[in-house]
Amino acid sequence: MGIEISRLRRQFGSFIALDDVSLDIADGEFVAVLGPSGSGKTSLLRILAGLDQPDLGSVQRDGQDLLALDARRRGVGLVFQHYALFPHMTVAQNVAFGLRVRPWRLRPKASAIKASVEALLHRVELDAFASRYPAQLSGGQRQRVALARALAIEPRLLLLDEPFGALDAQVRVNLRRWLREFHRSLGITTLFVTHDQDEALEMADRVVVMNRGRIEQIGTPEQIYHQPATAFVSRFIARGQPLPGEVAGSSLHVLGHAWQLDGFSSTDIHTVAVHVRPEHIVPATRHGEGLAACLLSLRHVAGTVRAGLQVEGMDEPLEAEWSERDWSRHSVGVGEPIDVHFQSLSVFGMDREGRVRARTDCHPPYSASPIAIGPWRRLGA
Numbered sequence: 229m230g231i232e233i234s235r236l237r238r239q240f241g242s243f244i245a246l247d248d249v250s251l252d253i254a255d256g257e258f259v260a261v262l263g264p265s266g267s268g269k270t271s272l273l274r275i276l277a278g279l280d281q282p283d284l285g286s287v288q289r290d291g292q293d294l295l296a297l298d299a300r301r302r303g304v305g306l307v308f309q310h311y312a313l314f315p316h317m318t319v320a321q322n323v324a325f326g327l328r329v330r331p332w333r334l335r336p337k338a339s340a341i342k343a344s345v346e347a348l349l350h351r352v353e354l355d356a357f358a359s360r361y362p363a364q365l366s367g368g369q370r371q372r373v374a375l376a377r378a379l380a381i382e383p384r385l386l387l388l389d390e391p392f393g394a395l396d397a398q399v400r401v402n403l404r405r406w407l408r409e410f411h412r413s414l415g416i417t418t419l420f421v422t423h424d425q426d427e428a429l430e431m432a433d434r435v436v437v438m439n440r441g442r443i444e445q446i447g448t449p450e451q452i453y454h455q456p457a458t459a460f461v462s463r464f465i466a467r468g469q470p471l472p473g474e475v476a477g478s479s480l481h482v483l484g485h486a487w488q489l490d491g492f493s494s495t496d497i498h499t500v501a502v503h504v505r506p507e508h509i510v511p512a513t514r515h516g517e518g519l520a521a522c523l524l525s526l527r528h529v530a531g532t533v534r535a536g537l538q539v540e541g542m543d544e545p546l547e548a549e550w551s552e553r554d555w556s557r558h559s560v561g562v563g564e565p566i567d568v569h570f571q572s573l574s575v576f577g578m579d580r581e582g583r584v585r586a587r588t589d590c591h592p593p594y595s596a597s598p599i600a601i602g603p604w605r606r607l608g609a
């Protein structure tokens with residue numbers, strides 16, 4: 229059992245914010261909804277929270293129609309990016325709020341509220357902050373209070389909308405890990421909205437990638453990263469960079485080279501997208517092998533080297549990423565020629581409507597042999 233979201237559609241005027249969105253969430257699962265700004269993430273969350281209704285579609289929880297329930301009866305805890313803490317209330321009063329405003333028949337006794345607030349503050353590691361006001365807390369502490377407040381009503385579903393969006397990078401990274409552990413210990417079904425790829429891949433059991441109101445792919449972080457289902461997911465998640473390429477029969481043609489392409493049926497294919505990831509562009513070991521390029525820039529970032537490359541035959545520069553160790557074997561300076569080869573290319577075949585019909589990876593063979601035979605010889609050379 230769990231939550232079954234089926235064929236949701238939400239339209240604002242002529243703009244379609246959610247288009248045929250279906251998703252099953254298992255009990256206790258941690259699901260990240262990932263997508264660029266405007267892709268429909270918050271629209272989906274608002275519908276689940278009961279703050280908005282879809283034009284079409286259904287949401288069932290354990291066989292019950294969730295959309296028919298009033299927001300307050302859905303058992304949903306919400307945390308937003310901008311701390312919605314009440315500034316005039318202490319931390320303890322903020323956390324107690326959801327319990328205090330319950331109808332008196334459902335309201336716990338004052339002593340029980342006090343005990344559960346203490347337990348929650350202990351859980352979010354803020355025991356010592358109970359009598360502080362939100363203005364006296366750091367951003368990360370405020371978000372933990374917001375989480376404790378959302379948990380006070382013992383929700384069955386936790387909805388987090390960019391909860392770390394307003395925090396600086398280091399605090400974000402710490403809170404991510406903390407929240408992941410926290411979820412493990414608590415086991416509440418959680419939907420986490422973010423536009424940050426690392427955040428989604430690091431934290432979630434499953435990731436839902438959205439684009440323009442549609443779901444592009446649902447999968448484990450591994451699947452999303454290593455087997456992107458669409459060109460959009462490849463670009464957005466794995467920094468896939470488009471190359472000029474086409475498929476002819478069972479060969480892939482890219483920048484004047486051709487390789488055998490297996491597992492790709494070109495039936496019904498209207499356009500082909502070929503992507504290369506930064507880490508799959510590798511310096512050739514010998515000059516004259518691979519693709520001729522010019523090293524445009526070099527940046528050293530936390531143990532890796534990011535290189536800008538102008539590859540012959542391309543208008544746009546490509547970005548490559550290497551480990552410092554691998555790069556230390558080369559002695560090419562900025563502005564100098566460099567030969568590179570592609571270790572792996574992702575190939576997507578789309579029909580006329582832009583739907584992906586075929587997808588495969590191509591691993592161009594590379595020979596470091598001094599006799600330049602075969603795969604990297606220019607066609608027609």
Ligand SMILES: Nc1ncnc2c1ncn2[C@@H]1O[C@H](COP(=O)(O)OP(=O)(O)OP(=O)(O)O)[C@@H](O)[C@H]1O
Nearest residue numbers: 240243245263264265266267268269270271272423
């Ligand atoms: N009440 C509304 N009226 C009109 N358009 C709306 C309304 N709510 C959302 N939209 C539009 O729907 C689209 C999706 O919005 P949504 O907030 O779901 O995106 P998002 O993926 O959460 O984006 P962000 O990451 O920027 O928060 C946006 O283009 C937005 O302008």
